[in-house]
Amino acid sequence: MRAFYTYLFFQELKEDWLFAIIRLILLLGVTYHVLKHVRDTRAAIGWIGFSWIMPITGFILYAMFGINRVVRRAQKLVSDRPRHNKLFDDLTQFYIKGHFYPLAKVVEGFTQRPLLIGNKVTIFYNGDQTYPEMLAEINCAQTCVFLSSYILKNDGIGRQFADALIKAQERGAVVRVLVDGIGSGYFYCPIARYLKKNNVKIDRFMHSFWPWRMPFINLRTHKKILVVDGKVGFIGGLNIADDNIVACNPKFPVSDTHFKVEGAIVLELTEVFLQDWFFITSEDLNKKKFFPHTNVAGNMLCRVVTAGPDSDMEKIKYTMMQAISLARKSVRIMTPYFLPDDRFLSVLSLAAIRGVTVEIITPKRSNQRLVDWARNKNNVFPIRDGCRIWLERPPFNHSKLLVIDRIWSFVGSSNIDMRSLRLNFEINMEIYHKEFAEDLDDFICAHRHQELTLEDLEKRNFFKKLRDSTIRLLLPYL
Template identity: 30%
Template structure:
């Protein structure tokens, strides 16, 4: 009986530890407790190495804010902070002072007004524009992606970066250790031999022993000469051109920016660069003057576990609460926390047109089944769901009335909101919002609406998989 008492005490200790550390995140707590019940000892070892709360790392947090202060001084010489939105421009968000106040008070993320925006809805065109910008680089190319493949597309970008490095352009590259785990050593070495600086963000083995394996840099950033920037959903690989036989045609949304907003893409890259390289860059040529006239307002929102403010989540929640006519969401992964669920249900019951567009062909089974587990509850409140049938949709777009539109790297899921390093752009001008609206409407034409009567015919086996996937989904 003594050994049973010892086992029980150890189990209670493990449960209590998880409850005390994860009490702020009920969904994550349930997921870890489920793993602990299935694998009593192994589960706790997994928790110890994988689930360390990143925000508790004060050194990392202080470093991030110190870099922010230093970069802000450089940026202040060039950018014009948008303290007020012009009444004459007719921005609809002026009618929502609370939401506008929230956005104005996002730490280190002012709304800037000297910007040009190009929405890239075709992956091939996005790659072409990125390669063209790289080819024109004179001073530096900053290249950061969650996934870089050693395939035809990956080698095309590698060759372009090798050429620029050979011309004396400073080429700096960051790739994520989990997202690019298949990237070959030869690929990286060829870049380094050409003079490019390459670093992995949290290599898997290092991240495991440092208890940060659960955190991933999901950003996709290209900055060329500090004047042209790209961000969005597209990584570097053949599958994004529809060459994956399972996923087929790939639909995504990427953005090309010029003007003040590029300074904040640059700032985010430099934050990440100091983290991976321990190099603090402050060359004024990283923030050159630009000739972009006063144009479209843009807000760049970086978000990640190294800061206390979940900027993309706060923006999304605030906009959902402010919606009066429509909320249109496109996301490949839909695993909302309870507050987003309540916000969407409340909006739909109040008569807001809430539509959520999801992939019909999943790239992750556990995420797909977890997503399905949320559909019935939201459909009963009036939310409409659509499954993209043309191929795989990877776009991450968010439209609320004419108030704002957002696009970038963050999915509508808890991992993107609270665990990943992400970056989104928020737009307020009618032209950009209308363009993203047209893309959404076209995607709906290429989708099938989920009908409740048909959806209810799912087998018990599938519903069981959905329940299990939902319980575990906060960890994936």
């Protein structure tokens, strides 16, 4: 009997040593990988610390959520990017030769996209104005229709778009549709089934039910792009759903701003869509017929800026921060969610301290209650340094706008929060045009309904302050 217990003891000792060796290997593996690949020091410290406390659990969670596996497979499309009507240094526009010239050069440097001349950008408000224009262009399509949307619902307006896409394909146009794997329905996406049934090629961005694909759940495409025949495009914050048709009085109306673009900038929108399509499907559509010669449509200077957790990491954020740092008179932001990180808040605060008028317009109540709670704590810092935050009355405004000095505008799909600026795949467009910026700036100013003050934030009771501070800890994931 004693020999038996001795045998069990040594077996357990052997298993303990084996288990300890496995834990050490996993721990060293995570530590090495974090030190080599994780750029954010706080995230690196967090992953290493968690792995040292719980090696096995830490390894599993880091393998699932800590490793950035997103690497663009469309680099050859970038190398074949069409170069046309490029802005050269000898252009004499005063706002480029003035204090925004460094911005133009910096953004071209890190995006490798030229600032293009000869464009026209038209503003549309809500689905009421935008959808008829988009549908009219799709109904005239002859060569191609490329549509990317975070949300494409299977409701009244969604079916109108689907039917227009089906008819365009029947006319011989090349039709491709890309929707987000969560935004348009994770478990069930009826609009995708409807389009596939009618032979329209549609795919869902990074969508999978398999456990080993779970790391991609947190990486979404938030882009809204429509390109028709390479000559007309749409970009902005507008999803495709009945909720965006405000005149129809939906249960939860969503106001938004969208932009129709004509000119050379449309080819950059085409390029962005084709990169994303190739990334998801491996279908190469980099064909000359999708990049037709474009005539001069207007006098606006424009450039597309993309961002995502890949080679475009935080480029939209860098563009915004550089523009704000160059501001001399005013910075006005309209965003549905205002939850930037400390670096972004610091740039806004420094602008306010040096005398620039900094105003942020955000909904009094958004469609994300947790975001509203978290922003209460976050808003203390910019208000304290002289920024002014305005709360907008309903309906919920989903617009994403930035105007600097009533000269430079930045519009598109990106919210001012850490999810949009770091995790999502986003697309924005910068516009150097004084009259356009003035119109957009006036639109933002018209929504300054109720100013949020430090007194408003301080008079919250203890439990609300504790709740808001706790929720703010989730800031990177909200």
